[in-house]
Every structure is written in structure tokens, then in C-alpha cells.
Amino acid sequence: MTRERFDYIDIAKGIGILMVVWAHIMIVGWTHRVIYAFHMPLFFFLSGMLFQRDKYPSFEKFVSKRTKRLLIPYVIYSIVTWAFWAIFKYIRHEEVDSYMMPLLQTVISQGSGAFMVHNSALWFVPCLFLVEILYFHLCKLGKWWCLLGCFGCSFLSFFLGRTYGESWWFSPPWNADAALIALPFYGIGNVLAKEVGHSRLTSTAKDHLGICFIIFTLLTIPLFWSAMNYGECSMGSSSYQCQGWVFITRAFLGCSWIICLSLLIGAVDVSNGIFSAPKNYLKWAGINSLDIMCLHIPIKGVCMIGVAMLIDITVNDVGSSIFFSFISFIPTMLIVWLVIKLFPLSKIIQKYPF
Secondary structure: OOOOHHHHHHHHHHHHHHHHHHHHHOOOOHHHHHOHHHHHHHHHHHHHHHHHHHHHHHHHHHHHHHHHHHHHHHHHHHHHOOOOHHHHHOOOOOOOOOOHHHHHHOOOOOOOOOOOOOOOOHHHHHHHHHHHHHHHHHHHOOHHHHHHHHHHHHHHHHHHHHOOHHHHHHHOHHHHHHHHHEEEEEHHHHHHHOOOOHHHHHHHHHHHHHHHHHHHHHHHHHHHHHHHHHHOOOOOOEEEEEOHHHHHHHHHHHHHHHHHHHHHHOOOOOOOOOOHHHHHHHHHHHHOOHHHHHHHHHHHHHHHHHHHHOOOOOOOHHOHHHHHHHHHHHHHHHHHHHHHHHHOOHHHHHOOOO
């Protein structure tokens, strides 16, 4: 059964995944700091908004469906991008510690350090799977106990990380430390969707566009201020340069900011206007966000190297310049679009009955 689609969710995921690609190209500066304040919590939040436990008659059925949706594409993308990475390194005669180890690390799925160097962004997929497995059981406790459990898991992970350092944060497979930290975002997103409802959110935004815009504007100030004045955080590499409560609060600000923006974009009728193409592109990016997440790292790497060679600068120079980053961003997204158009892996897998 195909789930009902909501434009503002697809738009929010589209904005989020474009931010992810941009932040992996433009590796310094204020845009990178703002995006890293909330970009991965946003995807856990949006995934929680779409979770419906009643759709699954049993835990086994849930695991089967989510394995098909997440883990199978993860494994295939890891193998394919590893092969691309290995061939590229070999052709360029670059020194590699081990060709096989990154592929073997697919089982561990860590985004930290030198793990999965062929496609580091893949850490998110099994981490999301683990979050959903945990939340499937937590949500049986009832709304408030469930949320308490989610926040408890999050602060437990922060406590263990602060106490034991790398022996905790760099050890768990499937980024289990990040999965525990992600639970509040997934849980709040799910409770929001159930208590308020997607239809009510969209209709309220459409009826009160001015208020929605004011809220969006007001959220911008604390989000940007906190991004610039507190340390940068990366869930994938288990790097938290601020206290746990700061990270969580700032991330919720960012999630709310993007939800408001997506509601505004979704509520405005641009079907016959000049803005219809950007809106439709954001929806396409949101619908295909999993494939974009899994594809963009090797593609952006090649594009950045190409731009660096063409202009005779280093890759770091490309990633330090908004202009050169934009020059790399455009072909990256064009190639990603072409690959997904020719070979929509996630959609192909969903057609198989297993």
C-alpha cells in the first residue's frame, strides 16, 4: 500500500537534502554552520511525522517493510559506490590503506573517523532503521512515557559520550549513539503529526500565511544566532561541540524553521507561475531524498576535483568558496538527477514482492 503524500513534507525533505549536498561541498562558512545546526535531526523529525504504527500488524512485518525500504538500498548503494571509489582511486594512483576495508565496514555502518570512506553519508540509513526499531517499542508506552523515554535515551547517549569519550561514541555499530540522540526528534515529529495532523497543519498555514511567515522570520533569528555562537555538531561523526541541551534545542528550532518554510511554499499556488519549477523540483528532491543521500558523496567528489583541476586550485579551495562550491553543486545535482532518472533504485526495489 502506497502511503499518502503531503506536499509540505516532500518540500521539507527536498530543502533538507539540498542542504545536505551543499554542506558536503561548502565545508566552511556560515552556511555550513547553520545547516549543521539541524540538518540531520530534520530528517529524523520528518521520518517521525510519517511513522504510523497501526499500519503494521506485527513487529516482524514492520522490520520486513523497513528492511526493504532502507537496508536493501543501503547495501546496494554501498557496494556500487565502493566499486566506483575503488576504480577512481586506482585510476588516479592514489594511496589507499585498504581497498576492501571500506566495503567490509558496510556491516558496521559508522560515519565516524575513517569508516566507509567510499560513501560516508550512508551512516544515516541504518541509523534511521535502528531509530525506528527502538521507537516501534517505545511508542507502546503511551505518548508521555514514550517521549520521556526518547529524551532519556538521548541524554544517556550524551552522558556516556561525555564520560567515556571515543570509547563510546566511536564504538557502536549503526551509529547507535546517534540513534539514541535522534529519538526525541523522531518522537516529537510523530506526536505532532498524530495530535495536530497533516491536513490541519496545511490548512492552518494556508488560512494564515501571514502568521506562518512571521513565525518563520522570528525563528530565523535565534537559529542563526545559536548556529554562529555555539559549536558545530555532526551526528554522523559523533562530534558535538556544545552541550546536549543546546544541540537539541537548536535542532528543534531548525526543524520548526524548515516546517514553516515548507508549509509556506506548499500553501502558495504557483501552478501557473514562474515559481512552479522550483517548487516541483523541491518535491522531486524530497520524494527521492534517500537516493540523493546515498548517491551524492562520490558524485560531488568528482565534480569538486573537476572544478579544482579546471581552475588550477585545490579541492579545499573549492570547498572554501561559495562561488566555486556553487559551480560544483550544479553539476552534482544534475548528475544525481540523471542517475535517479535512469535507475531509480528505491522505486525498483519497492516493486519486488519480497
